[in-house]
Amino acid sequence: DAKTTQPNSMESNEEEPVHLPCNHSTISGTDYIHWYRQLPSQGPEYVIHGLTSNVNNRMASLAIAEDRKSSTLILHRATLRDAAVYYCILKYPFGNEKLTFGTGTRLTIIP
Amino acid sequence: GAVVSQHPSRVICKSGTSVKIECRSLDFQATTMFWYRQFPKQSLMLMATSNEGSKATYEQGVEKDKFLINHASLTLSTLTVTSAHPEDSSFYICVPTDALTDTQYFGPGTRLTVL
Numbered sequence: 001d002a003k004t005t006q007p008n009s010m011e012s013n014e015e016e017p018v019h020l021p022c023n024h025s026t027i028s029g030t031d032y033i034h035w036y037r038q039l040p041s042q043g044p045e046y047v048i049h050g051l052t053s054n055v056n057n058r059m060a061s062l063a064i065a066e067d068r069k070s071s072t073l074i075l076h077r078a079t080l081r082d083a084a085v086y087y088c089i090l091k092y093p094f095g096n097e098k099l100t101f102g103t104g105t106r107l108t109i110i111p
Numbered sequence: 112g113a114v115v116s117q118h119p120s121r122v123i124c125k126s127g128t129s130v131k132i133e134c135r136s137l138d139f140q141a142t143t144m145f146w147y148r149q150f151p152k153q154s155l156m157l158m159a160t161s162n163e164g165s166k167a168t169y170e171q172g173v174e175k176d177k178f179l180i181n182h183a184s185l186t187l188s189t190l191t192v193t194s195a196h197p198e199d200s201s202f203y204i205c206v207p208t209d210a211l212t213d214t215q216y217f218g219p220g221t222r223l224t225v226l
Binding site for chain 2: 043044046087096100102103104
């Protein structure tokens with residue numbers, strides 16, 4: 001499995017943007033970049049995914065480097081409810097492949 | 112979005128007893144089910160993969176005779192922790208895969224505490 005590396009933890013002030021980085025230098029040409037987040041005592045929830053182009057949805061934006069070796073999850077205006085562990089995962093798009101979780105980034109939001 | 116339920120959400124049991132965790136996909140059919148566990152302050156670790164009607168495939172280091180997985184229908188899978196010990200205390204999460212879209216949906220998790 002191609003590996004991802006993320007900072008263990010980050011802090012951000014409430015109502016400010018948050019940029020969560022992820023490195024995936026061994027990504028293959030067909031791997032999609034997926035982001036999940038896990039709130040305390042809950043199962044992970046899907047946030048966003050992309051292949052090459054930047055992606056936006058109601059939860060976040062995903063900026064993907066041109067060489068695809070890194071990506072950044074952007075929360076435009078963090079709220080206290082965004083405090084969670086954020087996981088960056090590479091996923092082969094075809095078939096039903098397992099998701100391999102790294103350590104993720106624990107995001108703390110400061111009121 | 113798709114709905115996945117797990118029952119019970121929390122369970123406390125005595126050492127040596129067995130605990131069954133149910134995972135249901137409420138509005139889709141799941142041909143494949145992944146079971147993960149998560150120890151405190153750690154990431155999710157895959158335990159096993161099961162396909163409906165077939166035996167589960169276990170990850171290295173996971174005892175198949177201790178963690179019994181039954182995936183008898185397209186909407187229900189169960190994980191039974193047999194002869195539970197305190198070191199089995201963990202957060203167990205099922206992830207069924209929608210048969211039509213190959214999309215994986217995470218269950219809410221079951222917190223198991225073995226005394």
